[in-house]
Amino acid sequence: MLTVKAYAATSATEPLAPTTIERRDLGPHDVLIDIRYSGICHSDIHTARSEWGPTTYPIVVGHEIAGVVREVGPEVSKFSVGDRVGVGCMVDSCRECDNCRKGLEQYCLNGNIGTYGAVDRDGRPTQGGYAQAIVVTEDFVLRIPDGIELDAAAPLLCAGITTYSPLRHWNAGPGTRVAVIGMGGLGHMAVKLAHAMGAEVTVLSQSLKKREDGLRLGADHYHATSDEETFTKLAGSFDLIINTVSAKIDLDAYLRLLAVDGTLVNVGAPEDPLSVHAFSLIPARRSFAGSMIGGIAETQEMLDFCAERGIGAEIEVIPAEKINDAYERVLASDVRYRFVIDASTF
Ligand code: NAP
Ligand code: ZN
Numbered sequence: 048m049l050t051v052k053a054y055a056a057t058s059a060t061e062p063l064a065p066t067t068i069e070r071r072d073l074g075p076h077d078v079l080i081d082i083r084y085s086g087i088c089h090s091d092i093h094t095a096r097s098e099w100g101p102t103t104y105p106i107v108v109g110h111e112i113a114g115v116v117r118e119v120g121p122e123v124s125k126f127s128v129g130d131r132v133g134v135g136c137m138v139d140s141c142r143e144c145d146n147c148r149k150g151l152e153q154y155c156l157n158g159n160i161g162t163y164g165a166v167d168r169d170g171r172p173t174q175g176g177y178a179q180a181i182v183v184t185e186d187f188v189l190r191i192p193d194g195i196e197l198d199a200a201a202p203l204l205c206a207g208i209t210t211y212s213p214l215r216h217w218n219a220g221p222g223t224r225v226a227v228i229g230m231g232g233l234g235h236m237a238v239k240l241a242h243a244m245g246a247e248v249t250v251l252s253q254s255l256k257k258r259e260d261g262l263r264l265g266a267d268h269y270h271a272t273s274d275e276e277t278f279t280k281l282a283g284s285f286d287l288i289i290n291t292v293s294a295k296i297d298l299d300a301y302l303r304l305l306a307v308d309g310t311l312v313n314v315g316a317p318e319d320p321l322s323v324h325a326f327s328l329i330p331a332r333r334s335f336a337g338s339m340i341g342g343i344a345e346t347q348e349m350l351d352f353c354a355e356r357g358i359g360a361e362i363e364v365i366p367a368e369k370i371n372d373a374y375e376r377v378l379a380s381d382v383r384y385r386f387v388i389d390a391s392t393f
């Protein structure tokens with residue numbers, strides 16, 4: 048066992064605090080990764096605060112992990128010591144069900160093993176990336192291409208793939224009109240990726256405060272949803288809307304912005320249920336869908352896509368002692384656009 052420094056949540060209401068956790072001895076196919084950077088995803092906050100149901104404490108969250116291989120098990124074939132690697136939201140799955148066989152490990156019929164808050168194959172709880180090191184089976188480790196810095200790469204492992212996957216699945220590209228609701232961690236990646244895929248991109252944000260940034264990141268248009276006129280002006284004008292908002296919103300108002308056959312994909316995962324009026328869908332054959340991260344092969348494809356185009360996340364690197372302040376800023380929509388923890392400060 049390897050003991051490593053980490054930051055843990057001990058209850059839904061206490062601030063995260065320093066601790067140590069144990070990482071398992073290397074199995075034949077395991078990779079020991081020295082974590083260099085760990086992104087802060089809003090899902091970490093939902094989990095640390097038991098917003099998605101009761102969390103088992105103490106928990107080390109974090110599933111946007113970028114680092115360097117320190118050691119490999121004897122049968123590891125894909126990675127060597129010194130490789131630049133990443134780990135996202137999953138550390139294993141059954142690998143045998145129909146979905147796993149199709150490369151959709153995130154939809155594993157037996158439940159994928161989450162990077163934190165799950166039970167690993169050895170029966171121990173998984174602990175995530177707010178730590179100095181992690182041990183992961185090689186099939187769930189990603190290669191970070193040389194073209195991307197490790198700090199800007201970390202958020203791609205969740206925010207990047209969670210937006211890349213639906214954009215690809217619903218064919219964002221030249222001639223498609225894509226709107227992104229919320230310009231936070233996921234939202235700003237959706238803007239960059241949809242723009243890189245050739246789509247016409249519109250940001251729907253609560254205010255115009257981040258407009259300059261949105262346009263710089265690749266948006267063609269930027270509208271404030273606090274302005275009622277936005278909803279009349281843009282009615283029926285999008286093929287695809289990606290909702291990244293972490294809170295409950297008036298979905299009906301946004302569904303009316305879809306053209307005939309348009310789809311609104313929910314990736315935001317608020318604590319409270321969302322409601323949809325049937326008449327927001329029926330009159331234009333609209334679809335309301337969900338999407339969860341992406342498979343391992345697709346995550347690698349996304350990292351390679353980003354490296355080829357020089358795409359990384361817009362980040363603010365912080366020391367571990369600022370994690371609780373960063374949480375408050377994320378909750379206040381004051382993130383530009385992803386906090387990334389420098390793992391040398393744990
Ligand atoms: P984030 O950085 O906090 O971004 C969310 C953005 O939504 C905010 O920056 C803000 O953008 C907007 N927003 C926040 N509260 C709002 C409100 N009450 N009304 C309207 N807009 C609001 O969060 P994130 O890390 O991107 O994560 C977003 C959500 O996706 C979370 O619920 C997270 O758990 C979920 N998630 C899902 C998956 C998946 O696989 N489906 C993966 C990762 C994360 P503006 O200031 O521009 O309005
Ligand atoms: Zn996440």
Ligand code: ZN
Nearest residue numbers: 141144147155
């Ligand atoms: Zn499976």
